[in-house]
Amino acid sequence: MFQQPGYIENVSLRLSEVLADIGVDERIVLKRRRAWLMIETMYTISHQLLDENSSVYCFGSQCEGSTTLGLKSDLDQLLCHNNVNVIQDWADWEPGVCNFLMIQDETVSPGYCLLQCLRDDAPLPYNVVPDPHHFRDRTGRILLKNTIMSAVAAKCLKGGVRHGPAYAQQGQPGFNDIDNVGAFPCKSWPLQGRQWLDQQDVGQWPSDHMKRYCSNTGCFVVAVGSKENEELEWRISTSLVERCLMFNLNITQIRCYVLMKMILKTFIKPHFGDTISSFMCKTVLFHCIANTHSYVWRENNLLVCLSLGLFVPYNSILNENCPHFIIPGNNLMSGHISQESKPYILEILLDVINSEGRALLEIKYDDFGARIQLKLNNLLSFKTSDIISGQLLHATAGRSSTVITGCLTLITNSNYEGAIPILLKYIFKLIITSKQCQGLDKTVSNLLVQQFCTTLGSILTSLNIQQYNPIPAEALTWISLGLNTDVASSKLKLASMFYCIGDAQRTEIVLRDIEANYDLNIVEPVCLCHELVRNHSRRGFNAICDNHNEEAIQYITAFCVKFLPCEINCVPHELRYEIFRSTQEDIAFRGEDDKWMELAVVESLPYLYFLQYKTYSCLERQEEKQRALCNLVRTIDQEQNLGHRETALNLLGQCMEQEDRAVDALHCYLLSLNVRERNNAAKIHICRLLSNMISNQ
Template sequence: MFQQPGYIENVSLRLSEVLADIGVDERIVQKRRRAWLLNESMTTILQDAHVSTYYLGSQSEGTTTLGLHSDTDILHCVNDFYVIQDWADWKPGVLNYLMIQDETVSSGYCLLQLLRDDAPLPHNDVLNPYYLFRDRTGRILLKNTSLLAATAGAFEGGVRHGPAYAKQEQPGFTDSDTVCAYPCKSWPLQARQWLDQQGVGQWPSDEMKRYCRNTGCFVVGVGSQENEELEWRISTSLAERCLMFNLNITQIRCYILMKMILKTFIKPYSGDTVSSFMCKTVLFHCIANTHSNVWRENNLLVCLTLCLFVLYNSILNENCPHFIIPGNNLMRGHISHAYKPYILEILKYIINSEGRALLEIECDDLGARIQLKLSNLHSEFEIKSSDISGDLILSIAQLSALNIEPRLYSITNSSYKEAIQTLLKYIFKLVIISNQCQGLDKTACSLIVSCFCTTLGSILASLNIQQYNALSAEALTLISCGLNTDVASSKLKLASMLHCLGDTQREDIVLRDIEESYELNIVEPVCTCHAFIRQPYRRGFYALADNHNEEAIQYTTASCVTFLPCEINCVPHELRHEMFRSTQEDLAFRGRDDYWMDWAVVDSLPYLYYLQYKTCRNLGKHEEKQRALFNLIRTIDQEPNLGHRETALNLLGQCMEQEDRAKDSLECYLLSLNERERNNAAKFHICRLLSTLVNDQ
């Protein structure tokens, strides 16, 4: 094998170049990790202390590509339970469970024994037979089905796979696998020996092991085949993430190639018989048992062959020891005798092909790209790093909105006083956290708090307008805190307030500033209200996103402009109808995530042109008014990624009415109904318009 002089180095370097071209290089890996850890911070910061959320797996590790379509692995840690391994760690007044790891339990698993909350003693009563079980020795054990039952309602629409709920997400979001777990602060007993082991590769380092030990572990609600209902699987996910974060780029590329081989050659025929986690475990063992100088870019083909050879032997022997808990054989009971001969044969073929089998991989056009590189031909494929960067920027903007929207929904029907108090509570919490933390947690606080400030400022402004038709200094100060959240949405809220006050001159200044900042070849609309298929992003957006991290959100994205009912005095009357879009019959056709239908929500760009039309009309600027109307029509017709095209059409229809173009306005409302048949204010506008026409005649 590899007899031709320079063959290994040449193919390895070309393969490394191809992987870099599709976004597997140090820069993009770090961008992926930063984006997903920031998403993790944003999600956890707004949760109460009862739950912590972690984004794990390929997305947060940076070990994926666009073509692999990796799921987002989410772990929700329920902190109400206190799992201990030592009686000395018992705490009074909380639910204590003792982790039992004896000869009756499969390696990598444990039992959870209920303890009393008033003394460090075993509990003796079966309080709930659905959740608890008394074994032959009298121990009260918690069934793992209790966690699944307690959390199933949170995953409506998901399909259960073992302890996880798999959910196909809306277009533009990756599919997710969500697991709930209980935390254990101490390192699992079954993994203590791992802390003292050291292979020839001197990996993991002592420093990494110290960090891993301090992460503790989780217990997940799934048992082994021997004891499916009572056993809990021990998860060292955070320690494994630490190990992944300490791989070099060749090791990451090796892992990604293994996943591409699974996707191309094995999964189509044998499903999940061999999992990516098994490949990751094989990689860990190979790194620990080889010298570090083996893992070089010009040796990638040898590294891949080594991993595939170890994977082959693992499948042959049906033995793949968990890297941290080696007594847990990941392949036990997983290798089907029907598929085993095929899997071994295909791995043998790939190993003996000396890299030629990689030419058959269509994922990310890998094979075709390698062929071009080896032929010294110019690649016909575009480099995808900017595409990846664009996806990451949008994911941060979208997840920020998705974390904020449920909190806004909680005050949808609140009084001014209640809404103000609730938002102040969130803002104070975020400020306190921000002052106590640094890094990504601080960045997460900054991204979220500005949105709450904008909404609070708008609510105060609505109250001000109702009481004395003016804006208070407090409202303006809060609005100013969020003006640079993105390109347009917060500034449009300010313009909307000025419009409702009749301060047309200042409104005109704000709108001009927004239009100057809104680069049409760069800025992408962001809408998380409902599912729609996004079209490719603008090239200018990709280019800017590729050179920046989350700070690019304020230059490259424009979120929906959202008004709650308690902001109604800051909403032009043409847009207020959107708050009352649903008839009694329509309500039955809403989904659980359609709470935005009680708000007035509009995409930033059409709202900019609508406000410009109104302002120029009030100022008597006929030509500029017509230009704004033309821009509104063009945007509705040509902008591919509008989330609320029906609302923009409703606004355009009302502009047409003001232009005495009743036929055109009716056409706008009918087009709006084509976009959204139900829960659409266009029905009201059509009835109103027809009534007006009949009465005039």
């Protein structure tokens, strides 16, 4: 069929159109990369705020833009501990830090190394075995076992599943799996990859310029050994180089990679698991591009490119050799394919190659096969770019909120004198970063600093309320600097402050402004405090996200509202119960990610309607009070992506008590307990309500 005039070009163009429809085009690829590089920067800056000498990197398909909604690719996060110095040359030894010498001799598998412990006061070997994670070998060298990293990861990520060097968080409904990898940095280029820098391939790819850049990125060592030496060896990781290479592929090459992954997941994985991993797939694509003339990689030649891309893994499996692209001595396929499965895998790949594209009709991911049929019949299929854009913006906003929560929970138990200097330190560090840096560092610093300003203003107000003073001008200035973090949360803090000092008029003005800007057809609630199975975002939200990047966060998202204990005087008494939600028994049932439970946290929209209800009660405007109550009920019932629903129900219950509807209030508290059985202030409300009912009788 390849011989039919125009067949290759026609099918290739239709394939390219389908891939563009499901988000594999230049615009969405760049959008994905920007979002995940922003998230990477957020996490790194948060470590800097907490004086932790470490950096976070996002790797893999999500960050590369080489995935689709249907593929549901994992999130790969690498935490690099910068307080460790891994060296290949004694001249790179540094005083006062933890130094390790990378050993790559004949006893070590290609692509791996040993880490010899060095003294921090002189460039000399360490001579003592300090703990079970160290080992003295036959030559007397003190070597660091890779078990030290897995012990730390297992402690930090309870419930994680070990995947090579990573601990994977799996099985959370509605969430992508996350592979968390701990690593040590090595500033110099790995000795085993020196040959790669000098070799010149047919495709003249990577270019000399790219190789020069790559040679300055250094490498990582991650905690996994080869099967010959599982505990002592460390894998040399060139993830930064691989990401650079992926960022320099053209769209046809990226589409080819996506198709290769779809084929493997459709035809190989159901029968043979992860025999051929995505990393192997990426590696063979690199080899294919390096050994093919650049003019081959055109949009109207995608079908031929795919066949070339599949022939390389076919030959790799046939010869049981898939050399690492940077360190060719490392055979990625060694021990991965059994002799029993090998002929079947080869037969499947050959059938796909010989099908001349027909096998692609069987791909179910993203309805790919059905979409091809529509294209070949000149029919339209819907595009997913707006859905992808919505997910990316929500992820960006959600991670920024998570970073803020992580920093705030560290001062949960601080008094005013302790919390204020820490917040000022966060703010000034972010301002300095913003002034000294450009690009994403500047953007992220400006995004994060606003929420800290709001919290600082609220704490200063709470302190003054405690001392029976009015809200100071300084506090209002700080709050004003953070009013535009999102549509509602910071302004709700301002309204909460006015309400708590009894200024109902100004409270109502702020609330009216929030409601005017909170478009229910567009604004999405953003909360990553706990696991929440998210439904589809609003169409209006996705449509705006498709045409904007992170700047849209302030117009179309609503963060949850968080109050520290030292902000308690800016919190209505109905919400203060949330700070005391946990009994001693409940605390034992908290997870590692439940530190937010030390705060009073509520979603913006129900809190808006609750404050309106309380404010209009004070102003004796009955009709508007009832409208606010109806809106609160409707939001709890109908908002699919509402976080902290139990807190909203607790607030609604207390409104029902104010309405003398005790039975309805009790119903609200029981519904709240159905949402969250433990660590829930509803227990306090039920006891209090029943006590009042008995007393009144």
